[in-house]
Structures are given as structure tokens and as C-alpha cells.
Amino acid sequence: MAVNRQWLLAKRPSGMIGPDNFSYTESTVPEVQAGQVLVRNLYLSFDPTQRNWMVDRPGYLPPVAIGEPMRAGSVGQVIVSQHEDFTVGDMVQTTGCWQDYVVMAPGQGPMGLSKLPEGVSPEMMLSVLGITGLTAYFGLLDIGKPQAGETVLVSGAAGATGSVVGQIAKLKGCRVVGIAGGPEKCAWLKDAAGFDAVIDYKNDNVNEQIGIHCPNKWDVFFDNVGGSILEDALDHINLRSRVVLCGGISGYNATERVPGPANLMNLVTNRGRMEGFIILDYLPRAAEAAKDIMAWVASGDLIYKIDLQEGFENIPVTLQRLYTGHNLGKQLLKIADPE
Incomplete structure (x- = not known):
């Protein structure tokens, strides 16, 4: 855990986004305070709205600042815990951004911090249940x-x-x-x-x-x-x-x-x-949707398709796939295996 790899927003896009909008860096792994957990990101979610987060204008979320890790939903594993509701090894969903490690607490970030339900894979959590x-x-x-x-x-x-x-x-x-x-x-x-x-x-x-x-x-x-x-x-x-x-x-x-x-x-x-x-606006009702969706998936009445890329170095080009039409189904990228 000596190095935290990150992709930062380097410049705001004009036209089609590309790898030159981001810069790679390495930083120290953040320290965990009381009430927080350290999460190692394993899977990153890619969504069309990320392009809007890169633009410096008012929106439903603040724009990503130049020099900050690019915002993204993620599934990861708790590595260190200073919160009584989370233990080392727990698989969690959060807004981990384009980096290896993130410090989070429940209620922090757009998606907060929540454990994956039993039997739900990271791919499912970031797609049909996400x-x-x-x-x-x-x-x-x-x-x-x-x-x-x-x-x-x-x-x-x-x-x-x-x-x-x-x-x-x-x-x-x-x-x-x-x-x-x-x-x-x-x-x-x-x-x-x-x-x-x-x-x-x-x-x-x-x-x-x-x-x-x-x-x-x-x-x-x-x-x-x-x-x-x-x-x-x-x-x-x-x-x-x-x-x-x-x-x-x-x-x-x-x-x-x-x-x-x-x-x-x-x-x-x-x-x-x-x-x-x-x-x-609907996140307080997420359990309502998850109950129906899980039942439809279990019965075979609802299918979902994953477009899974791999490799931390491929993060910027994976986002670009959304806007060039190369993805079929939910675009995800795997950067690590759970321990």
C-alpha cells in the first residue's frame, strides 16, 4: 500500500474527450481517521454523465476540479477499518474515483458507502443493481x-x-x-x-x-x-x-x-x-428497486450485459468507448482482484 496510482483531470474537454484530458500520477495512500475506512478499488464504473462532470458549469454535482482524481463509481474491498459497521475484507460500493485507494465513510460522496448484498457480484452491483x-x-x-x-x-x-x-x-x-x-x-x-x-x-x-x-x-x-x-x-x-x-x-x-x-x-x-x-433523487428508494430487479434476474426475466475492460493504464480510453459506440452493455473496468 505504498503507492496510490491516480488518473487526474488535466484539462477540460473541448469536443471528444481523450487520454490527453487526464494525467497519471502516484501519491501516498491516504490515512484513515475515526469513522472511516480505507477501500482498495477493484472495479470502476463508466457512465456517459462523467463527460458532464468534467465541464466547469453548475450541475447536480460540482464539476471535477483540475488536478483532482476523476470521479467514478466503484466497487472495492475494505483494507483498513475505523468504522464499527465495516470489517477488513468487506466488499463495498462507493465513489472511489480513478485511483487505487480511497478513504470513505457512510454518507460521504454521491453514492455513500454500502456493503454489497450477499451473492451479488461487483459486475452486477455496478450495472443492473447500480x-x-x-x-x-x-x-x-x-x-x-x-x-x-x-x-x-x-x-x-x-x-x-x-x-x-x-x-x-x-x-x-x-x-x-x-x-x-x-x-x-x-x-x-x-x-x-x-x-x-x-x-x-x-x-x-x-x-x-x-x-x-x-x-x-x-x-x-x-x-x-x-x-x-x-x-x-x-x-x-x-x-x-x-x-x-x-x-x-x-x-x-x-x-x-x-x-x-x-x-x-x-x-x-x-x-x-x-x-x-x-x-x-431516488437513492433513498434504492432497496425497492433492488428487490424487484434481483427477482427478475433470478427468474431469468431480466438479463444484463457487461463490457469488461482491464488494466489501470486503460482507464482513460475505456471512458472514451462510451462516446464512440464501442461498448455493448454496461462499461466496466477491472483494476485488481480481491485479497
Whole structure:
């Protein structure tokens, strides 16, 4: 434990992020005070919103400061404990950032500090039971409010959140149409995840295909992408439809302000609703979602896919995979094995 490897935010991004936005350094392992634990990070989570944390502007979380370790969710192992609720060897979830070691306490950081439930792997904890799974669950059910027989359209459908959204919608008796990029992702969504239809935005006319696969229009649109795909979707809105705004990855690396949809009046004429949300607001209800999700996974009604990279040196390029479309499913990186 003599060295704590870290990747720091070196400069704020302009356009597509890359390894040159980060710098590698080594520091001493932090000391543990009363009420704290020292965690050795084993797995790191990669999420599209990390690009937003790198920009110096107000948000739901403060931006990562230049010279600080890049913020990231993680699963690790307790190495030293000065807290009565944690013992050495415990597997925990926290916001460990891009480094080997982090000192944390319950209630500290966006995700706090919690033990992994018995029988839950790090991969499961950081995907279907983590932020992405909770986002899918509460965004769809609390905001989208799908009803049996309705049509649910999902953009970014092959991502960790979108793929779970579609499967939960199927469990609720809905017809599900996904939008994803490339034949491999589209095939997985239809053949493995059980989507009724999938649109390949890289090779299809999205607006035309929505009309074909949603002949009665759609009732819920769960949007992870924004931009032109959001505009295409709004051309096929049903009466009293709901748009769940989860993300806008199509514009995260844009160098100029991305134009908004030109057809927002369709919401007015169809008495539709568009609402954004942040999953941090729902964390007090995480156990509610975890209970349902674990039951669906155990029964085989919900599957999840992990894109696992390895190696501390590969952290920056692994984040970039999210924005180039190279990942299929939840993007994780393993940096160490448990002791």
C-alpha cells in the first residue's frame, strides 16, 4: 500500500474527450481517521454523465476540479477499518474515483458507502443493481408510467440503462421498440433482450422506421440520446404520451450548442409531457428497486450485459468507448482482484 496510482483531470474537454484530458500520477495512500475506512478499488464504473462532470458549469454535482482524481463509481474491498459497521475484507460500493485507494465513510460522496448484498457480484452491483439499473427502473416506472398494451420507444437501447428499460417495459406488458447503433447491438436487443423491434440509427432512416415499427405511435419515449433522434421521435407522439429525458449523449462532446427539437409543439397538440430526472433523487428508494430487479434476474426475466475492460493504464480510453459506440452493455473496468 505504498503507492496510490491516480488518473487526474488535466484539462477540460473541448469536443471528444481523450487520454490527453487526464494525467497519471502516484501519491501516498491516504490515512484513515475515526469513522472511516480505507477501500482498495477493484472495479470502476463508466457512465456517459462523467463527460458532464468534467465541464466547469453548475450541475447536480460540482464539476471535477483540475488536478483532482476523476470521479467514478466503484466497487472495492475494505483494507483498513475505523468504522464499527465495516470489517477488513468487506466488499463495498462507493465513489472511489480513478485511483487505487480511497478513504470513505457512510454518507460521504454521491453514492455513500454500502456493503454489497450477499451473492451479488461487483459486475452486477455496478450495472443492473447500480446507477444504471436504478435509473431504468425509476425513470420508466415513476416518470414514464407505462401501462399494459402501450408502446415504449427507447433510444440508446443497447446501453446499460436502455436495455434494462426495454425489458422492464416488456415485463409490464408493453410493446417495446429500441433504437441502437449497428447490427450486433440490434441483434442482441431483439434476440437476447426480447425487444419487439429495433431500429439501427447508423443504417436506417430513424423517422421512417419509427413510423413503421410504431404504427399506432408511441406512448412512452425513454430518451438517452437527444438531438435529431428526439426530434424524430416527437413526430410520432401519441395522445398524452410521456417523454422521459434521461440523457443526451449525442451532444455531450459537441463544440457548439446543440439545436433543440423543432417540433416541440407536438407535445402541446397531443397534450404530452416531457420530464427530466436525476437518479440521485431516488437513492433513498434504492432497496425497492433492488428487490424487484434481483427477482427478475433470478427468474431469468431480466438479463444484463457487461463490457469488461482491464488494466489501470486503460482507464482513460475505456471512458472514451462510451462516446464512440464501442461498448455493448454496461462499461466496466477491472483494476485488481480481491485479497
